[in-house]
Amino acid sequence: MSFNLLATICLAYVAVLFAFAFWADQRAASGRVGWLASPLIYTLSLSIYCTAWTFYGAVGYAARSGMEFVTIYLGPTLVMVGWWVLLRRLVRIGRSQRITSIADFISSRYGKSNMLGVLVTLLAVVGTTPYIALQLQSVTLSFDVFSSTPGDNLREIAFIVAIGLAAFTIVFGTRNLDVNAHHHGVVIAIAVEAIVKLVALLAVGIFVVFMLAGGPGPMLDVIAASPIAEQTIQPERWTVLIGLSAMAFLCLPRMFQVMVVENSDERHLATASWAFPLYLFLMSLFVLPIAAVGLNVLPDGANPDLFVLTLPLEFDRDMLAMLAFLGGFSSATSMVIVAALAVSTMVSNHIVMPIWLSRQQGGATVSGDVRKVVMVSRRISIAALLALGYLYFVYSGGSGALAAIGLIAFTGMAQVIPALIGGLFWRGGTRVGAAAGIGVGFAVWLWCSFLPSFGDASLIPASVFANGPFGLSFLRPQALFGIEGLDPLVHAVFWSLLLNTVAFCFFSLLSFPSPLERLQGAAYVNVFRYTETAPGWSGGGAEAEDLLVMSQRILGAGEAQTLFTGEAQAQGKGGYLPDVTPPFLERLERELAGSVGAATAHAMLMQITGGVSVSVEDLMRVADEAQQILEYSNQLEAKSQELGRTARQLQEANEKLVALSVQKDGFLSQISHELRTPMTSIRSFSEILMQGENMSPEDRARYSQIIHDETIRLTRLLDDLLDLSVLENGQVTLNYSEVTLGTVLDRAVDAIAHSSAGIQIVRDLQSEDIPLHTDGDRLAQVFINLISNAQKYCTVDNPSLRIVVGQEAGRPVVDFVDNGHGIDTDVQSVIFEKFSRGSDPRAAGGAGLGLAICREVMKRLGGGIAYLPGQGGAAFRVTLPRTQAVAA
Amino acid sequence: MEKPGQPLFLARASYRRRRVADAARLVPFFGVILLLLPGLWTTTAGSMIYIFTVWAVLILAIGALSSRLRGITEADQEASEPRRDRPPDG
Numbered sequence: 001m002s003f004n005l006l007a008t009i010c011l012a013y014v015a016v017l018f019a020f021a022f023w024a025d026q027r028a029a030s031g032r033v034g035w036l037a038s039p040l041i042y043t044l045s046l047s048i049y050c051t052a053w054t055f056y057g058a059v060g061y062a063a064r065s066g067m068e069f070v071t072i073y074l075g076p077t078l079v080m081v082g083w084w085v086l087l088r089r090l091v092r093i094g095r096s097q098r099i100t101s102i103a104d105f106i107s108s109r110y111g112k113s114n115m116l117g118v119l120v121t122l123l124a125v126v127g128t129t130p131y132i133a134l135q136l137q138s139v140t141l142s143f144d145v146f147s148s149t150p151g152d153n154l155r156e157i158a159f160i161v162a163i164g165l166a167a168f169t170i171v172f173g174t175r176n177l178d179v180n181a182h183h184h185g186v187v188i189a190i191a192v193e194a195i196v197k198l199v200a201l202l203a204v205g206i207f208v209v210f211m212l213a214g215g216p217g218p219m220l221d222v223i224a225a226s227p228i229a230e231q232t233i234q235p236e237r238w239t240v241l242i243g244l245s246a247m248a249f250l251c252l253p254r255m256f257q258v259m260v261v262e263n264s265d266e267r268h269l270a271t272a273s274w275a276f277p278l279y280l281f282l283m284s285l286f287v288l289p290i291a292a293v294g295l296n297v298l299p300d301g302a303n304p305d306l307f308v309l310t311l312p313l314e315f316d317r318d319m320l321a322m323l324a325f326l327g328g329f330s331s332a333t334s335m336v337i338v339a340a341l342a343v344s345t346m347v348s349n350h351i352v353m354p355i356w357l358s359r360q361q362g363g364a365t366v367s368g369d370v371r372k373v374v375m376v377s378r379r380i381s382i383a384a385l386l387a388l389g390y391l392y393f394v395y396s397g398g399s400g401a402l403a404a405i406g407l408i409a410f411t412g413m414a415q416v417i418p419a420l421i422g423g424l425f426w427r428g429g430t431r432v433g434a435a436a437g438i439g440v441g442f443a444v445w446l447w448c449s450f451l452p453s454f455g456d457a458s459l460i461p462a463s464v465f466a467n468g469p470f471g472l473s474f475l476r477p478q479a480l481f482g483i484e485g486l487d488p489l490v491h492a493v494f495w496s497l498l499l500n501t502v503a504f505c506f507f508s509l510l511s512f513p514s515p516l517e518r519l520q521g522a523a524y525v526n527v528f529r530y531t532e533t534a535p536g537w538s539g540g541g542a543e544a545e546d547l548l549v550m551s552q553r554i555l556g557a558g559e560a561q562t563l564f565t566g567e568a569q570a571q572g573k574g575g576y577l578p579d580v581t582p583p584f585l586e587r588l589e590r591e592l593a594g595s596v597g598a599a600t601a602h603a604m605l606m607q608i609t610g611g612v613s614v615s616v617e618d619l620m621r622v623a624d625e626a627q628q629i630l631e632y633s634n635q636l637e638a639k640s641q642e643l644g645r646t647a648r649q650l651q652e653a654n655e656k657l658v659a660l661s662v663q664k665d666g667f668l669s670q671i672s673h674e675l676r677t678p679m680t681s682i683r684s685f686s687e688i689l690m691q692g693e694n695m696s697p698e699d700r701a702r703y704s705q706i707i708h709d710e711t712i713r714l715t716r717l718l719d720d721l722l723d724l725s726v727l728e729n730g731q732v733t734l735n736y737s738e739v740t741l742g743t744v745l746d747r748a749v750d751a752i753a754h755s756s757a758g759i760q761i762v763r764d765l766q767s768e769d770i771p772l773h774t775d776g777d778r779l780a781q782v783f784i785n786l787i788s789n790a791q792k793y794c795t796v797d798n799p800s801l802r803i804v805v806g807q808e809a810g811r812p813v814v815d816f817v818d819n820g821h822g823i824d825t826d827v828q829s830v831i832f833e834k835f836s837r838g839s840d841p842r843a844a845g846g847a848g849l850g851l852a853i854c855r856e857v858m859k860r861l862g863g864g865i866a867y868l869p870g871q872g873g874a875a876f877r878v879t880l881p882r883t884q885a886v887a888a
Numbered sequence: 889m890e891k892p893g894q895p896l897f898l899a900r901a902s903y904r905r906r907r908v909a910d911a912a913r914l915v916p917f918f919g920v921i922l923l924l925l926p927g928l929w930t931t932t933a934g935s936m937i938y939i940f941t942v943w944a945v946l947i948l949a950i951g952a953l954s955s956r957l958r959g960i961t962e963a964d965q966e967a968s969e970p971r972r973d974r975p976p977d978g
Binding site for chain 2 (some may be wrong): 067070074077078079080081082083084085223233238239242267270271273274277278281285288
């Protein structure tokens with residue numbers, strides 16, 4: 001098969017992938033997500049775990065070490081099988097916190113610390129670079145197999161592949177700023193590639209087992225006879241590799257991206273829990289047969305890493321070789337695309353954005369498009385990452401077995417595990433502890449695993465390997481603390497993770513977390529108990545407009561405005577600007593976090609709102625178990641107290657009702673009494689009139705006069721009663737108008753003037769010039785009542801009434817003070833009650849309703865009336881409603 | 889009508905569901921134990937058959953459990969969704 005034909009088919013394949021991705025993006029953009037977000041697609045997208053390393057390298061690995069290759073698949077299988085314990089938690093947190101990457105996950109857990117985000121990002125860049133180099137290498141080698149001049153143009157091919165991959169990732173990966181909006185195009189392309197690589201490997205495997213070996217039975221014989229059979233499983237490597245691959249599966253940036261960030265439904269995990277192990281099962285089923293037959297058939301010195309490709313070629317199966325090539329190509333490209341996407345998100349969110357923010361003098365509100373900055377930084381990061389991978393490929397000289405490089409990358413990313421698992425299950429894990437753990441693990445990994453991987457004498461001199469740096473023999477890279485004889489990989493994994501975990505626990509125990517860390521810790525650990533997070537923003541000095549300006553620059557104008565109007569509507573307001581409430585800030589932060597990561601979103605909001613305050617209630621809410629039980633019992637206690645209070649209130653209400661009933665009875669008897677007195681005299685005088693035919697006209701006139709007077713009194717009594725009842729029921733209509741106090745008093749005094757025989761009224765006209773907004777007639781009624789009372793009851797020789805206008809607590813008051821004997825202290829409390837008359841026997845003229853009516857009127861007018869003791873005579877104080885308050 | 893001899897415990901369905909979740913938690917532990925055993929053996933072909941058998945059993949076991957757990961996550965999500973969506977001060 002010619003190299004050119006291969007290149008053409010390859011390009012055609014890439015074009016098909018582009019078409020799929022483009023189609024999926026279009027479909028998702030028009031809202032028809034449908035099966036794009038199905039459990040099947042989710043499971044297939046997880047298959048980026050199987051890179052070119054798996055596709056080609058597994059066979060090479062099996063040829064070198066027998067069954068050990070399968071550990072790389074067993075670890076992820078165990079993780080998937082245990083999804084209920086770990087992955088479900090991870091995915092739930094990822095969705096509720098709108099996590100954008102593994103770095104974001106760690107930084108968000110430990111109080112949205114950007115320092116941790118940077119640390120994990122660095123780890124990811126350093127760990128991903130060799131991995132990308134590995135993919136470039138495998139694609140290049142597989143191209144080389146078809147080349148007429150093997151060994152030439154390797155770098156050129158790698159360069160072209162790197163550029164092509166960067167272009168694809170940039171086009172489909174950075175179209176959308178919101179990472180949580182799911183990259184449907186990329187995911188569909190990955191799913192297609194997943195099917196291609198599975199079909200390709202199965203096809204080669206079936207060809208080998210059934211065509212070359214002659215069936216499963218003979219196949220086992222071939223394996224038993226091959227050099228592979230002599231490879232024994234080393235227990236410590238076996239165990240460490242299963243553990244390592246399980247850890248890597250959780251925290252490799254690309255795995256986290258497809259597993260957590262791109263997850264659109266938690267239930268997809270239920271399907272993936274068996275479907276993905278099945279995928280891995282099928283991927284590894286034929287690895288050992290291919291390796292055994294390859295070793296058997298192919299000449300000595302053939303690269304076992306390429307058996308998948310060279311076996312079909314050896315037997316002139318060009319189409320099968322083509323398929324195998326496309327399978328390997330798919331494995332490499334899908335891994336590079338997602339890894340570049342995931343790492344570029346981390347770089348832009350945790351390194352570029354914080355730097356850009358701190359350089360913006362005016363804070364987050366100044367003009368300028370953040371979206372553009374984020375996009376450009378992501379695109380540059382993708383290109384830079386592929387450039388790094390290419391450089392690594394060139395300078396490592398394509399050396400070393402594929403599997404070895406992959407395992408070094410695994411060990412590097414696994415340094416995140418103690419902080420990750422600790423953060424998920426232990427609330428005591430702190431930012432300081434996580435930073436210390438990851439830092440120590442990173443350093444040990446660099447020293448024991450990464451730097452030695454460049455070869456014995458390239459970066460670390462051979463003398464250091466033999467004697468340690470500066471002669472410190474306990475620091476030898478492959479024999480730390482003098483423990484020799486361990487397999488280098490086991491050695492590196494053991495020491496890095498052990499020291500990492502120890503540092504994490506130790507510093508976590510010693511340090512004290514900030515309130516935000518504690519809240520986030522509780523939100524992570526108790527993710528199934530609390531669905532809301534509680535960052536506890538204080539609305540403080542933030543202006544909704546500033547927030548809108550900032551959000552528009554990150555989310556885009558349309559989306560930000562939709563968010564703001566939606567929130568405003570939910571608050572019952574119109575327009576674009578909602579009130580800046582803590583729940584709104586929480587929601588806004590989560591939305592922003594979906595685009596630029598939790599730490600950056602938090603920092604940007606901090607710049608505008610001036611700070612976050614974690615309230616005591618927030619902390620109480622997430623306090624530890626015992627505290628919760630205590631809180632619960634406190635709540636119960638409060639509830640029972642409340643019930644007790646309600647019972648007491650009911651009892652009081654009952655007592656009041658009984659008293660009211662007694663009062664009502666008293667009122668009825670009093671009113672019948674009041675009505676009976678005039679009725680009695682009317683009846684008796686009318687009887688006299690009926691019988692006295694020879695009565696003198698004078699007597700008749702006198703008796704008629706009495707009857708008339710009594711009727712008038714009766715009518716007045718009934719009028720008063722009616723008035724009082726209307727007032728008490730609040731059915732009275734008040735005619736508010738602008739009056740001055742002076743005019744109202746004038747009217748009252750004039751109305752009483754014709755009968756005000758003998759009482760002298762003293763007024764200060766100047767002080768009475770107070771504007772009022774009130775019902776003048778009703779107020780005059782009160783004044784008339786008070787003046788006529790003074791007239792009636794002031795029994796001294798020269799009665800006089802002083803009307804004094806003053807102020808009390810900012811409200812105008814009018815005092816009516818006469819120079820009489822005043823009212824006895826024991827009666828003062830009841831004079832405003834119905835039918836209460838002073839002890840004065842001459843009071844028979846009134847029914848005792850006057851002051852009761854006054855009180856009701858003043859209550860309705862928003863003022864009050866009270867007896868003012870200690871004025872030398874009877875004194876009443878009328879408090880008027882506050883002028884400006886009423887006017888408003 | 890209550891038949892004599894019928895268990896007193898009424899919430900059978902939810903009890904069953906919780907035990908399914910327990911079983912799902914146990915699967916990975918059995919998986920770890922079973923898959924670490926090959927480290928003690930020597931023959932390649934034999935361990936290959938053993939590993940793939942265990943692997944298949946694990947897939948079948950979690951497949952059977954997950955289809956039931958899927959129902960729980962659904963119920964779980966429905967129960968928690970309204971809480972998540974309610975206005976925070978409500």
